[in-house]
Amino acid sequence: MRLRFALAAGLMTMAASVIPSLAADRAIVVLDASGSMWAQIDGVPRITIARQTIKEVLGRLPAGLELGLMAYGHREKGSCQDIETLVPPAAGSAAAISAAVDRINPKGKTPLSAAVKRAAEELRYTEEKATVILVTDGIETCDADPCALANELEKGGVGFTAHVVGFGLTEEEGRKVACLAENTGGMYVQAGDGNALSEALATTVAQASQPAAKPTPAPAPAPEPAAPEYNFAPVVIMAEGEDPLPGNAGNAWEVYRANADGSRGEYVSTDYGNSWKTSLEPGKYVVVARYGEAGTEQPVTIEAGKLTEPLFVLNAGTLIVRPLAIPGGEPVDGAAVNLVYPGGETTTYGQATFITPAGEQKLNVRIGAGEVTETVVVNAGDTVTKDVVVGVGRAVTNAAYVPGMKVEDGGLFLEILKAAKKLDGSRGSVVSAYGPDSAHEVPPGDYVLHARIGETDAETPFSVKVGETTDVEVVLNAGVLAISAPGAHSIEILGAKKDIQGKRKSFSYSYGEEFQTTLPAGDYVVVARQLNDDAGKEAEAKVSAGERTETAVALP
Structure with missing residues (x-):
């Protein structure tokens, strides 16, 4: 305190x-x-x-x-x-x-x-x-x-x-x-x-403590040499023999006091631009120059009354990555571009420009479900432009209750699966989404679109070609059943047909007096139960594809 x-x-x-x-x-x-x-x-x-x-x-x-x-x-x-x-x-x-x-x-x-x-x-x-x-x-x-x-x-x-x-x-x-x-x-x-x-x-x-009135200025002393405005003016270049970066390049300078062993000690400041100049107290420092993903550091000694102008060589180059969906296409803004460079890793989106240390760079570019990995070498001082073609097509997915009657419900689940099954009979998931008109970029090949809403699901096969848009729609052959049962504690929907054991298949179960869901076309039995009443009261219901069926169950 x-x-x-x-x-x-x-x-x-x-x-x-x-x-x-x-x-x-x-x-x-x-x-x-x-x-x-x-x-x-x-x-x-x-x-x-x-x-x-x-x-x-x-x-x-x-x-x-x-x-x-x-x-x-x-x-x-x-x-x-x-x-x-x-x-x-x-x-x-x-x-x-x-x-x-x-x-x-x-x-x-x-x-x-x-x-x-x-x-x-x-x-x-x-x-x-x-x-x-x-x-x-x-x-x-x-x-x-x-x-x-x-x-x-x-x-x-x-x-x-x-x-x-x-x-x-x-x-x-x-x-x-x-x-x-x-x-x-x-x-x-x-x-x-x-x-x-x-x-x-x-x-x-x-x-x-002196009176507030300002004193009359004393005669000016003999002029002395003007003190320098700064004593530290570093310069950074991309590679040996190159011109300095522009003053507004956006490069960063980090200044640390030097420890006794020459390592970074107490942090002093961070500033930007290749025209940066400042005054530092006399002493030993470690100064770091950064530009993009490249960086270098060196010791600096500031002496009283002297201007220090160290040169920093990044030993770096410029890599421009253009992520393309198809050969000759335009860069895709939403493409994820991951760069693994000497000493680090970074990810950005769309066409990207990296200032990277010289050496081998590993690129991974993803457009939707399509993905490509490539390697490129960038030499110090060079600018390399790399087109990475992922090679994808677009699948626009939907579902319909019956042909021509699209499902508009946001609860619609659509999933693109690989057509080829695994040894266990399942299919690998490629991409999924909720709601109609789901659009996805996927590699060329054969797929299956699986759709699910309420208690209904169905699937259909389709294929995708590079650079083409494929509209895919699954026909559910389903309708909507709306149930009202005033006073009910729960509502269960069963299949009308009993199996060989005399049991009906349970399709859905809900708590409350009202329930609505999507069901495959067919005959059903609705059971409404009051609290502590296991038997409940039954009512028959028939669901027609593309239609809404409303059923009321009157409880005692």
Whole structure:
């Protein structure tokens, strides 16, 4: 919890040294309520620490200070307009602010620039002195430039000042928001942990304790050589002797501190593009370059005052896979393309472009039930386009009660089976689906379509040719039997004809007073039973193909 108390000290130092000097001036605390505020420090969510810290600061502020509270990201996810003034600036607002922070539920984005600007406008910064204290645990996520905003507020304001508390920010993230304070004459306090915050306050409190009026600038010292904007500018190429990738190639850079044995240590950052440049602290690093499925890493040493420009060679090539249903056809969007490359495996759909390590690549392409496996060699720096022809036809499957009367019920089950039977007499399943008009890509050959709905099933043979569509329909020779038996506990449907043992075949059984199912055309006996009545009451029913039969059973 040292961070919370240090943060409280930082805020109180700001309030004591800056705000009181403004006497009756007005200020707004802008609180980050984005989803990341649920992250924990020493087991305590950041939002909980912020609530407690703000309450502690409020208890020590001058009673006459006109202080308000604004929050962003607390009402909806993904919105850059989720900014709300929870408590307008007013004297004696401590109790209202305390209650407001307790109601905040972090969940959204981080529109910190828009929030600071809105706070400045509510404080009438172009007419009166105004102070904004921003508490944020993240950087801008809504396509705004905090530094440009700071310059705008500084130029247009009568006496505008922004103070920023970077709550849990890294050093690099802190640099992206510190300009809000630096460009308006305010303070930036980085609260990475309790010790770091204490050190930061040691250097900023003295300046913050000075009167709020901005001093007259001292004569500029003699110009010194400008510090370089960056000291690390890596470049990646596909193969030896090739040109660098374009700046917008989308390649990734991962930076790690190096362990004593040269292996990857603490993670530092991830960035993108072949035009990426940055400044790293002097020391030893391991840098990983990735592009598509290819990657390479090497040690990098950063020395003070020197520019390091390492070259990364991916030793990779480009493989373009075009999955085709038939020779000369167009790539199939839904085709599954699986690539096993040196060092890994990946799957995508439709025409695919892979950046892959040089070497032998194994391709498996599936279109519907059709599947082909091929091998291709990609050399470093080469681009290989590979057409993979799966060779399938299309089967559109349906079922009909009688010829010309298609089953439209979604409970219809259709399954394509291989025509050749196994040794045990069964057939292998190729593909299945529910509902009418089921379309499937299958390899050429002989098949059987099996259809089932209710208590009826039937099958029919068919064949498929490459590149052709085959319409297949199974005729069920069936109808629908609807039974009503008020007061019944269960309903059973039996065949009308008894076997040699005098027993009837049971076709279906259901609980309740009503039952409907599909049955092969023929004669049946319906038995409706009440609870604890095994005998029940019988009624005869005749089902005709393509027709609906309704039967009522009257129970005592």
